Amino acid sequence: MEAKETIRLYDQNAYETEFEAEVVACEEITGKDKKSYEVILDQTLFFPEEGGQSPDMGTINDMEVRDVQIRDQVIRHTMDEPIAVGTKVKGKVDWQHRFYNMQQHTGEHIFSGIVHNRFGYDNVGFHLSDSVVTMDFNGVIPAEELNDIEDEVNLAIAKNLPVEVTYPSKEELKDLDYRSKIEIEGQVRIVTIPGYDVCACCAPHVKHTGEIGMLKVMSMQNYKGGVRISILCGFRALEAFRQKAEIITELMTQFSTNQEALVDNVVKLKNNSQNYKTQLAEAKQELMDYKIAALPTDIDNAVLFEQDLDTPIMRAVVNKLVEKYKRVSALFVGDDESGYNFIIGSQNADCRLIAAALKNKLEARGGGSNVMVQGSVKADKAAIQRVLDDILEV
Structure with missing residues (x-):
């Protein structure tokens, strides 16, 4: 299937959710379970799976878009039904999913920028799904430093700084100090958060850091000589802590105690359980x-x-x-x-x-x-x- 490079409407305005386009190609995909179709439009608002980030969700002509991929600069939408070439279509991006991803990705940039500035480490692995964001750094970050980094990220969020997107020329890039995980061919898109990060990136971002809401480190573990850190931002962080609060509240009810005594109660229960197991085995x-x-x-x-x-x-x-x-x-x-x-x-x-x-x-x-x-x-x-x-x- 040959097609011209897809016009990326999300680069022009990441806050738009509806668009019109023309189908330039449609090809059946052979799958194990059922047929699906790869639909190519002349332009799209759908961000594909790229740069470690999951793709946008939404509909084309009220039909669900199952997946969005990019190959050879052509964006391909996976659909359950074919759409004839030449058809004028209307697309709609799931705004909540898009915005939540934007919150995560911009928060990650601030975090990675601070780590790079403090320690000189590179973010060598990045994954943004609907439930978790992980970053792999090629150096060890002391556990006692995490809270301080987290505080600095949230201070940058509170400053409501502008998130700047630019397209420097090759000459300008030579003099620009920016982070990039891979060699990039063609036009480089630079995302700048003043005072915190300058990074090559293809994904949609919020316009101001305040829109991130907050960033919370969820976990850190040693990984391939460095560390893997999991974070959540904005509404996904809020939902995660709602779930944790519900669990804590239920445990407090079950143990008839306050939050501060929960760990002691769980340890006591674990020890008693082990004693009973030993006695039962005997x-x-x-x-x-x-x-x-x-x-x-x-x-x-x-x-x-x-x-x-x-x-x-x-x-x-x-x-x-x-x-x-x-x-x-x-x-x-x-x-x-x-x-x-x-x-x-x-x-x-x-x-x-x-x-x-x-x-x-x-x-x-x-x-x-x-x-x-x-x-x-x-x-x-x-x-x-x-x-x-x-x-x-x-």
Whole structure:
């Protein structure tokens, strides 16, 4: 499909949401589930997935735009239905989604500019989705510096600075100190936030920093010799903290305490839970010891079916059975509905033969050595017992 470079209306005015255009190409896309179509317009307000940012959402002739991509400077809109070439169409961009993305991206520029100015680090990875913004810096930022950087970003937001978009000539670019993650061919678009950042960028931005509302650092982790920092800005930050406030409020209700005591209560609950788990495991082990002691001694094989035993207890049980019986000791834990986990051990028999029989007849999974195997089988107790009876000749 050949088409001229798409006119990018969002570069002219990122605040426009409706536009008219003409379809210059439409091609069917072969997919796994259903047909879709790649529609190319002579001009568009839809920002494509580019520079680490998710694409705009919206409609063309009241039909949903599923995706927006750019290749060879041509913007392609993915639609469920075809639109004939030459058709005059009306497009509408989802303003809330666009504006929320603008808040995130301009906030990221301020943050990255401050990090670059303070530490000399570059933003070498950027991802802006509908739920998170991540930035990868090629150097380590001390955790104690994060709050200070966050404060400086929010001060820049409060100043309501103009966000300037320019298209310098090649000669002007030579003397301009600006950030850029990649080599750019053709006209370079520069986004400047006075006193904080100068960066090459293709995405829509707010006109003034005050429109960002706020920026909040959500997390930081070590990543490829540097750090990955997650942020949220504006209304997405507000929604994230509404959710956190709801969780905290519910926890306060459940624990009948205030916010300051929540962590202590959770730690106490965790410790109690671990103590109960330990006590329960000890009780289960003691019960299994009684069961093993009660088993007859005039047999060569021992097969037990139990419910709700952890793997360490299963191993301990089988080890004790192997000491007591000279041929095969098997423990199956589970139920007929969901299946069983098993461990089989022996001092004299080859346990791999039993595992193979379970696999061949019941499609069991697992493996091990000649002295012990373990795995799982989706079958009922009666079917398992029949296989064991055949191979053990009980």
